[in-house]
Amino acid sequence: MPVARPRRAPAARRRPREATLDQAPGAGTPPGTSSRTTEVFFAGLIVQKAFVGLYFMPVYADADLSMAFGPESLATLKGKSCFHLKRLTPELAGQVRAARAAGYRLYEERSWV
Numbered sequence: 219m220p221v222a223r224p225r226r227a228p229a230a231r232r233r234p235r236e237a238t239l240d241q242a243p244g245a246g247t248p249p250g251t252s253s254r255t256t257e258v259f260f261a262g263l264i265v266q267k268a269f270v271g272l273y274f275m276p277v278y279a280d281a282d283l284s285m286a287f288g289p290e291s292l293a294t295l296k297g298k299s300c301f302h303l304k305r306l307t308p309e310l311a312g313q314v315r316a317a318r319a320a321g322y323r324l325y326e327e328r329s330w331v
Contacts, residue, residue: 258330260321269302272314276321283324286317 264271277284277299284292287301291313294301303310325331 258325260325260331261318266302269304272301272303274299274301274317274321276324279328280324283317283320286313286320288313291317 259275261275262271262273264273284295284298287295288309290307290310291301294303294310296302322331
């Protein structure tokens with residue numbers, strides 16, 4: 219005999235889902251957040267066996283920010299914001315520092331930090 223599933227609450231009593239961010243760059247809400255969120259994701263690192271992954275989120279707020287990276291770091295780009303760093307050369311470290319500073323300035327200009 220099949221088990222009866224509980225009925226869903228009427229639409230008026232259900233909690234509304236958070237809206238997904240699908241706004242143009244320069245909008246008031248940072249990437250990866252909703253109007254109710256107060257936190258902003260800037261960057262992340264993941265250590266893998268063959269590389270260190272750098273996820274740099276300011277590129278989603280302004281696509282031109284990827285130009286802050288030089289040719290050495292762009293060669294390690296896998297997707298839009300993920301860099302697979304296998305060897306950290308002085309040139310690559312300088313490019314990552316410059317991009318980090320440019321991303322932070324962008325977040326400051328938009329009052330996200």
